[in-house]
Amino acid sequence: MALLEIENLVVDYGRIRALKGVSMQVEQGELVAVIGSNGAGKTTTVRTVSGLLRPTSGDVRFDGRSLLPLPPNRIADLGLVQVPEGRKVFATQSVESNLQLGAYLRLRKGERRGVEEDIASLYQTFPRLSERRSQLAGTLSGGEQQMLAIARALVAKPRLLLLDEPSMGLAPVIIDEVFRLVERLKRSREVTIFLVEQLAYRALEVADRAYVMEQGQVRFSGTGRELMKDENVRRAYLGAGAA
């Protein structure tokens, strides 16, 4: 049984059908990427998985259990933690507070000691955040905010990390940095990663497998290595006439 199973998911925004029957699977320990151009339905998929959107039909199962009846906070409690598109750090709070807030559910269970250790070890992974721990998150650069958003998700000890467009709005050099981090997380094999990304080749480089979405549907899928060479990926982005 796959860790995450998305089955025939249909999602509507009012009168618009954003997902038209999407099915995907993520195995324990895998890094699965979802790629596709703007408006393909990638973010809608990830937001439905994390419970922020309610599907019209279909199912999302985690460990065999349907997530649909659960509110987003209960889904997070099961270990699915989302790094939202556009980072969404708590801009008027310090870096340290952002990390504490990431561990909110653990702190409520009394894991204060464990959380402190984890934050300390995250500061080693992210030295820049350590330097800026008392700085307001809103004053960080875009790349630093993305790192903070990922770190904030990691403090929650996720079983499945939902990474939504980590490259969005970042300069190419910073994107390299973010993807080096994703690669490192994947190698550690401690966390399963569901990566939604518009920059196809970046995502395919790190992904075990990937789904290519177009207009609310999965067009095709394959291993990252296969898709890297597949001309259809380019067509999915730039139209049938693309070389």
Added chain:
Amino acid sequence: MSDGPQNGEPRPPLARRLTPLLLLLPLLVPLLVENQYYVHGILGRILVYTLLVASLDLVVGYIGDVSIGHAGFFAIGAYTVAVLTAPPALNGDSAIAFFPQWPFLVALALGVALSAIAGFVLGFPALRSSGPYLAVITIAYGLIIFTFINEQEAWTNGTKGVTLAPLRLGGVSLGGNNYIFVVYPFLVAVLWALRNIGKSFWGRAFEAIKNSAVAAACTGISRAYYKVSAFVLSAAVAGLAGGLFSQLDSYVAPNTFSYNLSVEFLIALIFGGTRSILGNLIGVTIFVFLPDLFTAFADSRLMVYGILLLVVLFFLPDGVAGVLRSLWGRLAGTGLARERHALAAAASHVDVFASATARQGDALVLEGVTMRFGGLTAVNDLSLTIPRGSVRGLIGPNGSGKSTTVNVLTGVYQQTAGRITSFGHDVGSLTTAQRARFGLARTFQNLQLFQDLTALQNVLVGLHQSFRSNLYQVALWTPAARREEWGAKVRAYALLRFVGLESQAFEKASNLSYGQARLLEIARALAVSPGLLLLDEPAAGLTSAEIEAINAIVRRIKAAGITVLLIEHHMEMVMAISDEVTVLDFGRKIAEGSPGAVQADPAVIEAYLGKHPTAIGAGAQ
């Protein structure tokens, strides 16, 4: 000259044309009933308050702002008439030194004018704030006027008030029950004029601003002009109501005009339902009568009244008028069918592009346009030229600056640097509404339809610039104004037919399907008679068949000589209908050319898909 139907406008049925005669009925009341309390006290109050609530409706119902200060305008009218007409004999120990004893109608006209000026002054804060903030400003405004009449004894005689003499005409007293004969004609005339304004392009402009200020601006409607006008009109009518009120009791004193009165007017308006004269009347009637009806509850009377209000407003969120309107909607089917038939017949000869003005020069030229937000450069030194009569695609990955470019083009943002020229004119410093009037129309990615209006009315808002009638012609609903309205309706219907929406003409925009809503946006934009049409993601969320339909429409728009700038993610569409495509990334133009050339351009592929590792390897060697 006949005031009958023109250009095929259907004549209303006879019964409908005779209904105005019913308006004479209330004039019988003072003749048949002698009871002073009911006729003078209750009926008189209902008539005056209805006028005031109708004035409040202009601001609340049409413009969508909340005013809790209308008692102030009411007071300006009442005190102007009282102080200017009161006889000194009845105000023996007054602090007011001089009573000019003007004729009633002259004083009334001045009261209306002063109140209108006060409305003009309040109109400006209303441009800057809205919602609860504006509500608080209106409270303060009402409070200032209340405090003035309460404390400036030399002008108003303070708390002791001013006593007036009943009006006389020849030898006949117009006081007591006869005062109804004075108030009622004013009420009918003003409500008739307000109704005419409400259903004209003025009323549509008000509602357009309420529904979507940005879309209204993009059809050339100046928010400042119409919002301030609504406040001035509203204050003028409220001042008139106040002036009439002063003679009702032949006595005015500050306590009447407290903040409570403003709140009660608002309750009556919401209870009766907005944008409905019948609703205004019902709301006021219930509001004037109810406290009397609940006298049985003695001390808990107002509490019972309050609970009743809560319950009714919970179950009838659109007020009594909302219920009536939905009932009427079912009955009015036949009238609509006649109008639809007449529109279809008249529109069949209309060429929707016939009135397109000939323009010279390139449709759009950007030279070094840059838009910075603080440290972020969203559009960086962008230059492009779109030849007249072509379709240009503008694409780029998320965050590449497309939306910012659209906002700079339409004047929502003022560019940090650079020049924008359209058909040989520098438009870079014009406001959004001015650019629309110049011929720059747009649709919106996240649909900005006027949801409360029908499809036909949405397109009529787009035709706003074509109306020439002035406010007086509209208020009096002159034959010229009616002809113009009917002509615009025919043209709007023809535009709906052009996009294939004619059978939805009388459907509210909020009831349209998503695909229909996209088409309606295009029809509304075409109504502006644009030289350059900006389509902002017209395919978003549509099915392939719907996209095909839009492609066909864009080709016909191009054939009519209108230049199109298409911002779109749907590549098949962009490539199918664009003559040339411009690609943005990080706010810069990275490619431009034919669809095929752009699709094969390595820089474009990299912007969309990222660097391919083999390319990275090749670069390193």
